[in-house]
Amino acid sequence: MDPSAPADFLLSVEGLTVSFDGFKAVNDLSFYVDENEIRVIIGPNGAGKTTVLDLICGRTRPTEGSIRFKGQELTGMREHEIVHAGVGRKFQNPSIYEDLTVFENLELSFPRGRNVFGALFFRRDAEVRDRVEEVAEMIFLKDHLDTEAAILSHGQKQWLEIxxxxxxxPKLLMLDEPVAGMSIAERVKTAELLNTIIRNQSVIVIEHDMKFVEDIAHRVTVLHQGKVLSEGTMDRVKHDPKVVEVYLGH
Incomplete structure (x- = not known):
């Protein structure tokens, strides 16, 4: 462990490496995420950004290194165990139940209904309703609870999945290009949403939209060839000559 790293980070990634047929997609990567932080990971295509999320959520097993979340080692755990530990992951394309309403999509995701037994004896009690309405308001869909998910706009579908x-x-939410394909107005609202979320959660975002990154990022990690090229505030990173040369210059 890096002796200079405080022990109380929400997420500590240290010496993380994964090789595919000898190619190191992620190469001795270390970074740390605080409670209530929005961390944005940027970098050119092939830099290893999505692979990092795959490693954290257990989809891919590292060749070496450590991922500690709230002090618990994740690298030996299965995907569903990592979800139960408090890590949520959203992929690039929204995976919602299109033939169900917004309310039903949110209700199905409520923790008690997650297993077959829980779903069979699941009742729509006040606790569930209150939580669904609270989240729907946060994601700008309070007036669409009875709307079938299929007829939502692309941006609204992204919000529903969030x-x-x-x-x-979850204590950590990981979002892969959440504003891809959104209108400018939807991007602004998504920034507002993420800035609300972090009162209770931390968020890792992979994003290419630099304006959006400026609106949300507390810290930015720039990846290049599976390693950290630069890290810091957006202002510091965008003026780093290495970043300009490798990434922003293109």
């Missing part, structure tokens, strides 16, 4: 994660109250 809501489906939020209702499970």
């Amino acid at each position: 809501g489906m994660l939020l209702i499970q109250s």
Whole structure:
């Protein structure tokens, strides 16, 4: 462990490496995420950004290194165990139940209904309703609870999927290009949403939209060839000559 790293980070990634047929997609990577922080990971295509999320959520096993979340080692755990530990992941394309309403999508994601037994004896009590309405308001869909998910706009579908994660109250939320394909107005509202979320959660975002990154990032980690090229505030990173040369210059 890096002796200069405080022990109370929410997420500590240290010496993380994963090789695919000898190619190191992530190479001796270390970074630390605080409670209530929005960390944005940027970098050119092939830099290893999505692989990092795959490693944290247990989709991919590291070749070496450590991922500690709230002091618990994640590298030996299965995906569902990592979800139960409090890590939520949203992929690039929204995976919602299109033929169900917004309310039903959120209700299905409520933790008690997650297993077959829980779903069979699941009742729509006041606790569930209150939580669904609370999350729906946060994701700007309070007036669409009875709307079938299929007819939502692309941006609203993205918000719904974020809501489906939020209702499970994860401590760390990981979002892969959440504003891709959104209108400018939707991007502004998504920034507002993320800045609300971090009162109770931390968020890791992979993003290419630099304006959006400026609106949300507390800290930015720039990856290049599976390693950290630069890290710090958006202002510091965008003026780093190495970043300009490798990434922003293109």
